[in-house]
Amino acid sequence: MSGLSVEAWAKVNLYLHVTGRRDDGYHLLDSLVAFAGIGDTITVSPSSALSLTVDGPTAARLDVDDDNIVLRAARALAQAAGRPPQAHLHLTKRLPVAAGIGGGSADAAATLRALSRLWGVRLAPAALHALALSLGADVPVCLRGRPTRMSGIGETLADAPSLPPAWVVLVNPLIGLSTPAVFKARQGCFSDPMPLESRPADAAALARMLAARDNDLSAAAISLVPEIAVILTALNRDGCLLARMSGSGATCFGLFPDPAAAAAAAAAIAADYPAWWIKSASLISST
Missing domain, CATH: 3.30.230.10 (Ribosomal Protein S5; domain 2)
Structure with a gap:
């Protein structure tokens, strides 16, 4: 058009x-x-x-x-x-x-x-x-x-600090998840802010920084859509630096150091779970 x-x-x-x-x-x-x-x-x-x-x-x-x-x-x-x-x-x-x-x-x-x-x-x-x-x-x-x-x-x-070259695999089970429902289901204490103060040198350094942080909505989202836990397990394979849910779910991402590793992981997950939405892409890194 x-x-x-x-x-x-x-x-x-x-x-x-x-x-x-x-x-x-x-x-x-x-x-x-x-x-x-x-x-x-x-x-x-x-x-x-x-x-x-x-x-x-x-x-x-x-x-x-x-x-x-x-x-x-x-x-x-x-x-x-x-x-x-x-x-x-x-x-x-x-x-x-x-x-x-x-x-x-x-x-x-x-x-x-x-x-x-x-x-x-x-x-x-x-x-x-x-x-x-x-x-x-x-x-x-x-x-x-x-x-x-x-x-x-x-x-x-x-x-935020600019990000190094990195790639993600995004996976969604094609189950819609309401953000208000996730917040309503959330339990536990509040977390401290932990902004990144410096630019990670590479994707591995980014993963280490992120590993010290969390997604506080994950447990609540998994209680509503258990498939999220299955996705996180599927993403945690060779080459994946970090697997985590995005936002209020149900999409999760795996962080990878190069496009070949991300593409291979996406293909492997798609072979095991053909009904899921699975895409690999680069992170847009510049500020």
């Missing part, structure tokens, strides 16, 4: 600490967010009305209605810019839905970037950040699209 296209990269929480809880019930987080070189694509083109079409290998699992986050992002940007929401949006969906890798949030962020270019909109950074946050807690970090320390409820963002 012709038009202006923007990639919506998969978000990967390399670690995720739950550091507290606000009086309104929202949890406070400390997380290192990176992005993998696989994702959805948003294509926008001029139109006299606002419309959305969807295709792609995981499109059948997506609810496409007036409340879809892509359409909400378009309407919100148009309102902020004081213009009618006139565009045709096309989403090529490759990421699984409700998977802990920010698919919907990344799609919304890509929509904001694409329509800002199509419509010639230049919102002030603070206004664009607030608009993104109104769409969802992960939309601001997806709008940045680079390694970021995320804290607060997702609204406080800071540059």
Whole structure:
């Protein structure tokens, strides 16, 4: 389809600490967010009305209605810019839905970037950040699209050290997992923030740094979707430097030092579990 296209990269929480809880019930987080070189694509083109079409290998699992986050992002940007929401949006969906890798949030962020270019909109950074946050807690970090320390409820963002060359294998059992349900199931104490203070020298050093941290939502997610534990076991094979769940699940990632090791692991897991969604990709490393 012709038009202006923007990639919506998969978000990967390399670690995720739950550091507290606000009086309104929202949890406070400390997380290192990176992005993998696989994702959805948003294509926008001029139109006299606002419309959305969807295709792609995981499109059948997506609810496409007036409340879809892509359409909400378009309407919100148009309102902020004081213009009618006139565009045709096309989403090529490759990421699984409700998977802990920010698919919907990344799609919304890509929509904001694409329509800002199509419509010639230049919102002030603070206004664009607030608009993104109104769409969802992960939309601001997806709008940045680079390694970021995320804290607060997702609204406080800071540059993280750049990452060394590294590759991930992403695995999802194609079972949707509700983020609120995972937080509700979580038990235990809160964790301290542990931001990375320096750039890891290589993928192995990154894995060592991450091993001193955790994903505090893993146990709760496994209690709801036991397949997550099976995925982590499957990822822990020769060549894997670290296996961990991303976000609130159910997607997990394995960290690998080179593309050949990641591709071999992805192929081996796919042979054992052909019904799962399994992809290898590079981490987007630069700040």
